[in-house]
Amino acid sequence: MRIATKVGFTRPGPNRWVAVGRPEYLRQQTELSLRKLRVDSLDLLQLHRIDSKVDAGEQFATLRDLQQEGKVKALGLSEVTVDQLKEAEKYFTVSTVQNRYNLTDRTSEDVLNYATENGIGFIPWAPISAGELALPGGPVDEAARRLNASASQVALAWLLRRSPVMMPIPGTGSIGHLEDNMGALGIALDDATYAQLESAR
Ligand SMILES: NC(=O)c1ccc[n+]([C@@H]2O[C@H](COP(=O)([O-])OP(=O)(O)OC[C@H]3O[C@@H](n4cnc5c(N)ncnc54)[C@H](OP(=O)(O)O)[C@@H]3O)[C@@H](O)[C@H]2O)c1
Numbered sequence: 762m763r764i765a766t767k768v769g770f771t772r773p774g775p776n777r778w779v780a781v782g783r784p785e786y787l788r789q790q791t792e793l794s795l796r797k798l799r800v801d802s803l804d805l806l807q808l809h810r811i812d813s814k815v816d817a818g819e820q821f822a823t824l825r826d827l828q829q830e831g832k833v834k835a836l837g838l839s840e841v842t843v844d845q846l847k848e849a850e851k852y853f854t855v856s857t858v859q860n861r862y863n864l865t866d867r868t869s870e871d872v873l874n875y876a877t878e879n880g881i882g883f884i885p886w887a888p889i890s891a892g893e894l895a896l897p898g899g900p901v902d903e904a905a906r907r908l909n910a911s912a913s914q915v916a917l918a919w920l921l922r923r924s925p926v927m928m929p930i931p932g933t934g935s936i937g938h939l940e941d942n943m944g945a946l947g948i949a950l951d952d953a954t955y956a957q958l959e960s961a962r
Contacts, residue, residue, distance in 0.1 A: 763804040763805060765804060765837070765857075766798070766803060767806070767807040768794070768806060769781065769808045769810050769811075769812060780810040780811070780812040782812025782814070788827065791806060791827050792832075802834055803833045805833075805857060806836055807857065808821075809839050810840055817845065818848075818852070821848070821851075822852055824852070824853060825852045837855065837857030837882070837884070838857075840859070840860055841872065843871050843875045846858060855881055857882035857883070858872055858883055859884040860883070862883070862885035862920075863890045863891070864894055866890065873927075881926060884929070885920060885929050885930070888917060888930065889916045895912040900957050900958055901958070901961075904954050908950075911941050913931065913938070914944055914945040915945075915950075917931065917948075918945045918950050919950060
C-alpha cells in the first residue's frame, strides 16, 4: 500500500480553495503530513496547484529539496499542462500527474498522452463522471446492460483500458460503491464497446 497526499492549497471556507505555493508553506504542510500520518517519509507528495502568485521554479525546487532531504519518496503534480510538466521535470522526476479526466471531460488528453509515452502515472480525478452518456439508452448505459455491469464500472473500465499508466481515484463514503468500483478491474471491454465509448462525448 502507498499513501499519497498533496500540498499547495488552503481551504479558507466551504467550497473555497486558494493556492499557496510559498516554499515555507509547502514545507510546513509536508511536515504536518509526516506528523499526522506518523511516517518518516511520504510515499507520494503531489503539488495540488501551481500557485500563479509564486515563481513556479521556486515551488518545484522546494519539492525537489524535500525529496532530497528524504521527507518524500516520489513527487507528483496536479492540474498541469504538458509545458508545466516538462518545466517541473527540470527539477525532479515527475512520478504522477493528477488531472480531471473522464468520459465527458478529455481536456487533459495531451497530458495523458505525454504521461503514457513517458511512463508517468496518470491519476484522473472525477473518473466516474459520465453525465448524459449514462442516461438510459446512452452509450454507457448500453454498455453496462450488455456487460452486466454498473455505469461506474464501465466508466472505470474504459479508463483502465485507455492507458497502462491510468490510476483512477473514485471517491466514496460507501462500502457498496467501493466494491462496485473495484469490480471494474474484472470488466473486460471488447474492442467495439471500447471504440464506441472512445468516440462518445
Ligand atoms: N487534484 C484535484 O484538483 C482534485 C479535485 C477533486 C478531487 N480530487 C481527488 O479525487 C478523489 C476523489 O474525490 P471525491 O471524493 O470528490 O470524489 P469523486 O470521484 O469526484 O466523486 C465521488 C462521488 O461519486 C459517488 N460514487 C462513487 N462511486 C460510486 C458508484 N460506484 N456508484 C454511484 N456513485 C458513486 C460518491 O457517492 P458515495 O459517497 O455515495 O459513493 C460521490 O458522490 C480524492 O482523492 C480527491 O482528493 C482531486
